[in-house]
Amino acid sequence: MTTGAPSTPPTRVTIRDVARAAGVSRQTVTRAINEMPEISEETRARVMRTVEELGYRPNRFAIDLSRQRTHAVGLIVGTFRNPYYAQLADAFVAELRSRDWQVLVSMASQGEADAVRSMASQTDAIIGYFLEPQTNFVPAARGVPIVLLEDQATMPGVHSVELDFRTGISDMVAALRAKGSRRFAMIDASSANPKGTAPGSPRRQFFEAAVGEECIVVTEPESIAGGVDGFRRLLDLDPEIDTVLAFNDLMAMGAVQGAHTLGVDVPGRVRIVGIDGISLGEAISPTLTTLSLETQTVAAQAASILAELFAGEPMPSRSLTRTVTPVPLWRESA
């Protein structure tokens, strides 16, 4: 005998069980639970008591199936090991939860198209920070709207919250100039531009445009170690540099550490600036000056796009766009 005696089948408590126990119909139970009208207070109380006694809890799948709505959005980022993404996720969860949406998270480690595909089958929308070209992963969504972070939407059904790096970086550079910066340099991220052979990341391009003159740039892996190495290389290439912008805070923190081990004073001898605005930037000495990407605002804007998307019945065919301008966050390193 392979299977033992029929042990208690773990049958779920359904709305019918509650209805039977309370001596009412299913619909009445629904009315009680969902606080709908057309039910007497007395009956509602009795039903709710039964619900409590039986430990009934509604099945989300049945609800979504019959209501034809999911109220879940998927968030896809590269990794939470970069605190910026984590902070972004934090802001999203807070923002969306306050609007009574659920957030499913996934990481694109095994390919962005895969992540999108698996999200698309269970969410109403996908928010994400992607590296691959849009044509790679957008079709995988099969019609589920996508909100791109920090990138520009170029396909139908794709929306975006863009970052105005042009303004942000140029403001930052101007302020640095006012503080005395003359020779600028940058540590760019090699992973930031897998899309083609363009001259570096957009951040780099806007930086070069803002600086106006020649400025040296090195490219390193997007990590703390990359920042350490990048700073060293930069100083080798030109010992006269007095200001270094890093692709992100992680790399900037590496740069600060590199400066420390080289005995280079920050910000006395060299100013170091990051991009992101992670709170961890306060954990180092000197604390990190950075171009804050305003995760709260980005999250709120993305949420407002979602709200607009699902408000009108006829799904807007036009791409919805919001723009957030990064703001310098002055701490000690610059």
Added chain:
Amino acid sequence: MTTGAPSTPPTRVTIRDVARAAGVSRQTVTRAINEMPEISEETRARVMRTVEELGYRPNRFAIDLSRQRTHAVGLIVGTFRNPYYAQLADAFVAELRSRDWQVLVSMASQGEADAVRSMASQTDAIIGYFLEPQTNFVPAARGVPIVLLEDQATMPGVHSVELDFRTGISDMVAALRAKGSRRFAMIDASSANPKGTAPGSPRRQFFEAAVGEECIVVTEPESIAGGVDGFRRLLDLDPEIDTVLAFNDLMAMGAVQGAHTLGVDVPGRVRIVGIDGISLGEAISPTLTTLSLETQTVAAQAASILAELFAGEPMPSRSLTRTVTPVPLWRESA
């Protein structure tokens, strides 16, 4: 007229549409899609082609509803702003996604019971790191199993992945002694023990037990600033201390920063050790020595509990427990 002309209703492509278009029955479509037997290769190909043409994608909710299983677990943490939680989430998403489970995340900012309640209605299980006493939030789960992180399960239906701080901390202290540490001190977290008036966090208790003799402890808020202040206070209280353990890496990084601004050499004059093992510990100078909480292992163990929970039909009534032993991660600060 309030509603305009009936625009194209966004009707979803269902399995019936595919069946009709391919000239077969629903069941045959199912067979084709799910790679079931009892279907000819020819028919399967034709159906799949139709699926492609119509852009059909199966509805996860209908599937889960009829198959009677969910595939979703909820993860609840305090905030992703603490990189440790973010790293934990990262490990979980990776681990659970590889097992084809979906991860819903939520934060307990608006009360742990609330977070649990909203999770419970849509997941098969809840994994979380909680601060309140279990009696506060466990009932809100309404029978959905909970896996506690770092805490001991004391209620039925609650399971746990515990951390053997006794061993981990005592190993760490022993190793520090071998390196010459004599006067130990600790910066505890005030938020870590809201449950009662016990003498500090478990980490502190095991630390005091391991040190064996009197050692001074200050309590600070769980933040970078708390670490800075804590270090300062500690040095005020006893200038002779040579080793400081912080409640977590965030506070330890603050302590390192505090030492830096006070001109105290780390680790030459004072060794500083954190608890968590976040990768950001590498971003500071000196890099942070810490007791690693092994997020990967914790995630894997929690997943194995879930697997066990849902493998056997009769849900085990006993609490399932795994234990992970933290391991010292030697970097530069100690």
Added chain:
DNA sequence: ATATGCTCCGTGACCGGTCACGTAAGCCTA
């Protein structure tokens, strides 16, 4: 007395899949 209105509650169909069956066609054997 019937008509009208309101409150409260129940019934059947449906959401989009899956499962347990049933059945027709083709092949082989006796």
Added chain:
DNA sequence: TAGGCTTACGTGACCGGTCACGGAGCATAT
């Protein structure tokens, strides 16, 4: 050529909710 077996496919019920109805019961108006 009847019987049995296999293969390929279709049908009705069901998962657990929701929605659009319909109807009973009672009070008030006519």
